[in-house]
Amino acid sequence: MNVTKRMVAVILLMLLLTALPLTVWADQPPADLGQGAWQGVGTVTYDAPVEGAIDDVAFSQDWAFVSEGADRVKVWVERTGGNLVPSVQVIDNLGQVVVESYGPTNTYAAAEIRDYDLPLAAAYTIRVSRQDEESGVTSGAYRLSVIPLGVGAEHPTNATPVGPVQFETPVTGEITNLHWNQIYTLDAEAGDYVSITAQRTSGTLIPLLELRDANGQSLTWGYRQYLDDWAEISSYELGYTGQYQIHVRRDGEIDGDTVGGYSLAVNLLGAAPESARFAAVPPGVIEQYNTPVQGQITNALWYQDWQFRTLAADYVSVTMQRSPAYTLENHNVLKPLVIVLDSAGQELTRGYANYAGDTAVISQLDIPAAGTYTIRAMREGEQTGYSTGAYELTVTLLGTGEDSASLLESMGAVTVGTPATGQIDAVRWMQVWTYSGQEGEMITATLTRTDGTLVPYLEIRDNNGQSLYSAYTDYTYDIAVVEQFRLSYTGDYQIVVMRDSQQRGPTSGGYSLTVETVAP
Numbered sequence: 001m002n003v004t005k006r007m008v009a010v011i012l013l014m015l016l017l018t019a020l021p022l023t024v025w026a027d028q029p030p031a032d033l034g035q036g037a038w039q040g041v042g043t044v045t046y047d048a049p050v051e052g053a054i055d056d057v058a059f060s061q062d063w064a065f066v067s068e069g070a071d072r073v074k075v076w077v078e079r080t081g082g083n084l085v086p087s088v089q090v091i092d093n094l095g096q097v098v099v100e101s102y103g104p105t106n107t108y109a110a111a112e113i114r115d116y117d118l119p120l121a122a123a124y125t126i127r128v129s130r131q132d133e134e135s136g137v138t139s140g141a142y143r144l145s146v147i148p149l150g151v152g153a154e155h156p157t158n159a160t161p162v163g164p165v166q167f168e169t170p171v172t173g174e175i176t177n178l179h180w181n182q183i184y185t186l187d188a189e190a191g192d193y194v195s196i197t198a199q200r201t202s203g204t205l206i207p208l209l210e211l212r213d214a215n216g217q218s219l220t221w222g223y224r225q226y227l228d229d230w231a232e233i234s235s236y237e238l239g240y241t242g243q244y245q246i247h248v249r250r251d252g253e254i255d256g257d258t259v260g261g262y263s264l265a266v267n268l269l270g271a272a273p274e275s276a277r278f279a280a281v282p283p284g285v286i287e288q289y290n291t292p293v294q295g296q297i298t299n300a301l302w303y304q305d306w307q308f309r310t311l312a313a314d315y316v317s318v319t320m321q322r323s324p325a326y327t328l329e330n331h332n333v334l335k336p337l338v339i340v341l342d343s344a345g346q347e348l349t350r351g352y353a354n355y356a357g358d359t360a361v362i363s364q365l366d367i368p369a370a371g372t373y374t375i376r377a378m379r380e381g382e383q384t385g386y387s388t389g390a391y392e393l394t395v396t397l398l399g400t401g402e403d404s405a406s407l408l409e410s411m412g413a414v415t416v417g418t419p420a421t422g423q424i425d426a427v428r429w430m431q432v433w434t435y436s437g438q439e440g441e442m443i444t445a446t447l448t449r450t451d452g453t454l455v456p457y458l459e460i461r462d463n464n465g466q467s468l469y470s471a472y473t474d475y476t477y478d479i480a481v482v483e484q485f486r487l488s489y490t491g492d493y494q495i496v497v498m499r500d501s502q503q504r505g506p507t508s509g510g511y512s513l514t515v516e517t518v519a520p
Contacts, residue, residue, distance in 0.1 A: 044126060046148045046178065052128060054084055055139040060129035063144060065090075069121045069152025072254050075101075075113040076147065077128050082140015085131040086111040093123050103131055115149060117254075148177045150254035161185050165246060167194075167300070170265040173248065175205050177259060181249040184264065190241045191272025193383055196222060196265070198248050200229040203260020206251035207231045214243045224251055235269060235384075268299045270383035283307045283374065289316070289397035294323070295377055296390050297334050303378040306393060310367050312401025315503050318351060318362040320377050323392035325358065334389030335380040336360040343371050353380050364504075367401065397426045399503035408465075410434055414495060416443075420513040424454050424499050429508075433495045435515055437487040442518040445485070445495055447471075449478040452509015455500035456480040463492045473500060484518050 044050045044063040052061045067073075077086045088111045089100040098119065101111040108131075118124070128144055130136040151157060158181040165171050165184040173182050188194065198207040209222030209231045222233035228251075238244065248264055250256040271277050277300055286293055286308035295304045320338040324330055338360045339350040351362035357380075367373065377393050379385040400407060407430045414420040414433040422431050437443065447458040458480040459470040471482045487493065497513055499505040 044144055044146050046146055049143050049145040051080065051141065051143050053081075053139075053141045054086070054128070054130045059133050059136060060127055062091075063126045063128070065124045065126050065146060067118050067121055067124065067152075069155030069158070070118055071148060071152050071155065072115065072117045072150040073113070074115060074147040074149055075126060076110065076145045077101075077112070078110040078143050080141045080143050083138045084140030084142055085109075085136070085138045086142055087129050087131055087133075088113060088144075089127045089129075090116070090118075091125040091127055092119075093125075098124075118152075121152065121154070150177050150180055150256065153181065153254060159183075161245070165264060165266050167266055167268040170263050172201065172261065172263050174202075174261045175207070175248070175250050175259055180253060180256065180259075181247055184246045184248070186244045186246055186266055187242070188238050188244060188268075189272050189275050189277075190239060191274065191383075192238045192268060193235060193270040193272075194233075194238060195235055195267045195269055196233040196246060197267075198222070198231045199263045199265075201261040201263050204258040205229075205260030205262055206256070206258045207262055208249050208251055208253075209233055210247040210249070211236060212245040212247065213240075214245070216245065219244075270302050270385065271300050273383060277301060278303070286375070286393075286395055289395055292392045292394045294390065294392055297336075297377070297379050298388050302383060302385065302388075303376050306375045306377065307372055308375065308395055309372045310401070311370050312367075312404035313369050314367045314397060314401045314404075315399035316365050316367060317396045317398055318365065318375060319394045319396065320351070320360045321392050321394075322358040323390055332389035333387045334358075334391055335385070335387040336391055337378040337380045337382070338362060338393070339376040339378065340365060341374040341376060342368070343373065345374070348373075364398070370401070370403075399426050399429050399505065402503055408432060414513060414515055416515050416517050418514075421450070421510065422497060422513070423508075423510050424452075424456075424497065425508040429503060429505060430496060430498045433497065433513060435493045435495050436491070437493055439487055439490045440520075441487045442484050442520060443482075443487065444516045444518055445471075445482040446514045446516075447480045447497055448512045448514075450510040450512050453507040454478075454509030454511060455505070455507045456511060457498040457500050457502070458482055459496040459498065460485060461494040461496055462489075463494065465494065468493075 041052055041061045041063055044065050075088055077088045085104050085108045087101055087103055089097050092098050099113055099116045101113050104111045130138050157179040161183040165186055196209055198209050200207060206224050206228045211219045211233060213219055220233055220236050222231045224231050250258050283305040286306050318338055320336040322332055322334045324332055326332050335353045335357045340348045342348055349362055349365060351360040353360050379387045411422060411431045411433050414435050420433055447456040449456055455473050455477050457472055460468045460482055462468055469482055469485055471480045473480045499507050
């Protein structure tokens with residue numbers, strides 16, 4: 001009988017202990033909440049409702065809650081059974097109430113802490129009780145929810161980079177209450193000219209942008225645009241070579257209420273003029289005159305260098321033309337600009353886009369001397385220009401340099417009464433024929449155009465190349481004549497066929513040269 005009484009006493013004690021409210025640990029929560037050290041009702045986490053019950057014995061219940069930042073939260077308790085009129089409090093780890101619902105809502109079936117900024121990252125206790133607590137008269141089941149409205153700026157989700165972003169390669173993400181600031185890293189070069197855009201793709205998100213340096217110092221902001229669905233840093237020149245941070249966040253930040261998906265695009269508007277990108281691309285080579293070469297202007301490579309070598313002080317033109325032309329299928333909008341540099345990199349001249357914006361021409365360029373030159377194909381506006389596209393570049397020989405040895409090469413001998421023929425062009429705008437004569441001999445030399453546009457010019461020189469007599473075209477512009485020229489010595493003479501204006505002349509074509517003797 002005594003044994004039975006002791007067993008009943010033990011059972012009654014256990015039942016009593018079980019029914020006692022578990023609030024004794026609420027004031028001093030343990031450091032390690034994740035290892036089950038807390039012996040209270042349990043742990044509540046964001047967006048994971050928990051359930052409990054209030055009665056006359058357990059008129060309040062405590063739940064462990066850990067915040068990793070100074071978060072903005074909503075706490076909601078709703079009756080799920082009985083006649084419970086709930087109340088809720090948030091208590092810090094010193095046992096101080098930091099915020100409470102001050103009783104139920106006007107339905108008496110719920111209690112709410114609508115919007116509260118926790119003071120710091122810490123362990124808290126959320127205490128659910130009935131109205132008037134120990135002296136209250138209601139009881140019943142409840143559901144407790146802790147809803148994040150915005151985690152603190154220092155929260156790991158907001159402070160840890162999401163990953164890298166590259167030029168011209170958009171990335172997507174989603175802004176939530178738990179992650180309203182998303183950080184991307186960008187590697188770039190000093191002098192790069194960039195734009196950054198964040199575009200809403202879903203939800204209610206009103207995006208903001210911030211560009212920071214590697215130390216987290218703010219450089220510039222991109223605010224929401226007029227439709228509230230995108231934010232833009234339209235243009236910014238980067239100050240150093242290295243890594244940058246791009247922050248995508250919502251308007252209002254921790255206090256904002258919009259969420260949703262977005263697309264982030266970082267575009268290189270123009271690489272730095274001294275960018276390693278240019279050095280990594282060797283200059284192209286123009287191997288011959290009058291033969292087009294093709295290239296492509298992009299934001300990363302907004303100029304391209306081409307080298308060509310001359311053997312004389314040639315007279316040339318340079319044409320850079322958008323190619324292919326703009327069509328509905330091919331949006332080539334390149335507005336070209338072309339520059340010629342000497343061997344030391346000094347600019348000689350440049351050609352701007354025409355009125356139509358599709359062609360840039362250096363129409364007349366006297367190359368100073370034999371050597372290697374650079375043609376720089378660019379877009380109008382250079383680094384800060386906006387156009388890109390394919391092009392065709394042509395260096396046209398207008399006239400071989402007067403110092404070219406090829407102009408002095410003999411075409412052969414011309415004899416009395418036998419016409420000599422040839423072709424004048426930009427390469428051989430001067431052609432030398434040899435005539436062997438006698439002292440005192442009188443000759444007439446006639447140069448006649450046979451085809452093309454040639455405006456002929458005729459000159460007689462001695463064997464050392466000194467001019468003795470010359471003749472321009474007549475009023476028909478197709479014939480030039482040296483009449484009754486008396487030879488001063490016995491030997492070889494040079495009869496030189498040229499076009500009018502010589503190296504700079506625009507005409508070309510075939511000719512016939514005839515030498516006749518004239519009786520004294």
